[in-house]
Amino acid sequence: MASRASGPPEGPALSSPVGRLKRVGAHMEELLARLEIRTVQDLLFHLPVRYQDRTRVTPIGALQAGDEAVIEGEVLLTEVRYGRRRMLLSRLGDGTGAITLRFFHFSARQQEGLARGTRLRCYGEVRGGPGKLEMAHPEYAHADVAAGRAAEPGLTPIYPVTAGLRQSSLRGLVAQALACADAADGEDDPLRELLPAEVIARHGLGPLRAALEYLHRPPPGADLQALLDGSHPLRQRLAFEELLAHQLSLRALRAGMQHHRAPALAGAGALRARFLADLPFAPTAAQRRVIGEIEADLRRPHPMQRLVQGDVGSGKTVVAAAAVLQAVEGGGQAAVMAPTELLAEQHYRNLEAWLRPLGVEVVHLAGKAKGKARERTLEAVRSGAAAVAVGTHALFQQDVVFAALGLVVVDEQHRFGVHQRLALREKGRRGGRYPHQLIMTATPIPRTLMMTAYADLDCSIIDELPPGRQPVTTVIVSEARRAEVLERVREVCRRGQQAYWVCTLIEESEALQCQAAQETSEQLREALPGLAVGLLHGRMKPAEKETVMAAFKAGAVQLLVATPVIEVGVDVPNAGLMIIENAERLGLAQLHQLRGRVGRGREKSACVLMYHSPLSERGRLRLAALRDSGDGFEIARRDLEMRGPGEILGIRQAGIARLRTADLLRDQGLIPAAAQCAALLLEHYPERVDPLIRRWLGDRPRYGAV
Ligand code: ADP
Ligand code: MG
Helix, strand or coil: CCCCCCCCCCCCCCCCEHCCCCCCHHHHHHHHHHHHCEEHHHHHCCCEEEEEEECEEECHHCCCCEEEEEEEEEEEEEEEEECCCCEEEEECCCCEEEEEEECCCCCCHHHCCCCCEEEEEEEEEEEECCCCCCEEECEEEEHHHHHCCCCCCEEEECCCCCCCHHHHHHHHHHHHHHHHHHHHHCCCCCCCCCCCHHHHHHCCCHHHHHHHHHHHCCCCCCHHHHHHHHCCCCHHHHHHHHHHHHHHHHHHHHHHHCCCCCCCCCCCCHHHHHHHHCCCCCCHHHHHHHHHHHHHHHCCCCCCCEEEEEEEEEEEEEEEHHHHHHHHHCCEEEECCCHHHHHHHHHHHHHHHHHHHHHCEEEEEEECCCCHHHHHHHHHHHCCCCCCEECCCHHCCCCCCCEEEEEEEEEEECCCCHHHHHHHHCCECCCCCCCEEEEEECCCCCHHHHHHCCCCCCEEEEECCCCCCCCCEEEEEHHHHHHHHHHHHHHHHCCCCEEEEEEECCCCHHHHHHHHHHHHHHHHHHCCCCCEEEECCCCCCCHHHHHHHHHHHHCCCCCCECCHHHHHHCCCEEEEEECCCCCHHHHHHHHHHHHHHCCCCCEEEEEEEECCCCCCCHHHHHHHHHHHCHHHHHHHHHHHHHHCCHHCCCCCCCCCCCCCCCCCCHHHHHHHHHHHHHHHHHHHHHHHHHHHHHHCHHHHHCCCCC
């Protein structure tokens, strides 16, 4: 970094508020806060998203569309053009070629400044085709002014900004922060090295200060490609440390939990043994293994935090029921939470049918229940008469009080974020004791993501489907072949099977989605006379939904037209055909879930992915990935590649989406090493853990503190 002697007199400490820097007033402070920049140090960790090379002037003749370049030349012609919009066009030439500069907003003075013969230096993005190149709104200066300054000495960083904050302002502030960093030193230097020397050496990581300096001010000739694709060692240094900090924070959360107490739920296991023996099928080896893992957790006097991953149809409900029974036998109550009323209803029916014969009372705390009925349910939960309560997040409303909550089961957790998970835990807290938590998801989480985004949880995987499942044949057809698809529906129903028809719309609006489903169901009723067509969408009253679902289960409805509300958990083994309209609009994981609604019975099943032409190349690849694989993990991996982690997991909520330098996808390769390093630090350098977490996560709400 710049030598200390010639630098400015010591600026504010890195830990001080940005307001202490020059040119930061109240308004600027507010803008910066929007970017989560509150201290001088935060500026250092606000890294460029890309760079511009303004170090040399490019001959106009050598420009290509897409280039961002500095050019210099003479104005050949300037004119105002009146089209749909008034604009100023200026033709600039340098002997090697000519280019058009286009301005939509301009003043008379600007027009004069671009008079024929003027020499300009411009910077901008080149657009257009051969012979018709142009720059829209380039930055420019008169060349005689620019000549004094040589081209920029290094690559120009482009930062993430917010409306009202200019790149040049941010660059100036970062320069001030870098100067402050130079002045910082000694034991409480916030930038002191926190990684053990052996880790730095093993992974060839550069020093932190150098990494920050380099990324903010890459020297001319720096390998831009390596900086952008993340392979540059100094960029990796930062990504590594950031991933490490996140792991540490999640592990701290997990370790913190292990200091808390929970009821040890032992019991003799008789109830569970009877339940498993009475099932009409034998649990798979994977189900038995996971039930065993949960059992061991529940026996301990510390809260379980376990995530069970199992592909759709792998039989997670049986596993949950076994855990619930252990809790009950151990003298606790269990709460089973589902993301939708529909699914809560279904869980209630299953659990009720399984547990009542064993003398265990199950209640459903339905959102629709009011007045006396609701009061009775609440009283059963409060008195402990009901050992098991099933519901949506309504289970955790103020007026729901448990006598002795020992276990919380959360189904399909990707719909709930880490904060909800923690709030839930708090809700179940009683006299310093927490309930155990079992989280179940059908969205398989690739291992590397698991190590970061879910490092606070233990993980079990049900990696086996019940025997006799037929693989689902998947086909991709254009909407133009709707008639054939209808014929297929007829055929399937003639064979005595049932079918789903899922309508999706690009509009976010639920109302429109429901309307589309409504219209489709009417069309299908007309097109398929003699078939019993049912309709299910999110806007229907719960009672209506239940009636339709019950009719579908009983076989009275043959074709169920629905919005993607049926994505989660609906279980009708006789359904053998799944039609998904506009399949290209859904994510892979969601499509896989939908497809998982069929293939549950003995008969062959099929899934038809209908798309609206034209299908983009990307869309084609995505649908093909689904057609070619029935393995949820493989599909999740592809989804991760194609869409990035945020969307798959909703990890925005898990707190890890706001990574500053690391990219969960691009930097996957660093994750195992960061995990190892986290273990090393916790064991041998515990005093470095907190400073590392603070450096990267700052004072963001700490999960551990919840
Ligand atoms: P998911 O993991 O998607 O939640 P479910 O728990 O809904 O799966 O189970 C899907 C279907 O498979 C249900 O009808 C369930 O009764 C059945 N099932 C669960 N375990 C087994 C098993 N070991 N053998 C046969 N069928 C099973
Ligand atoms: Mg399920």
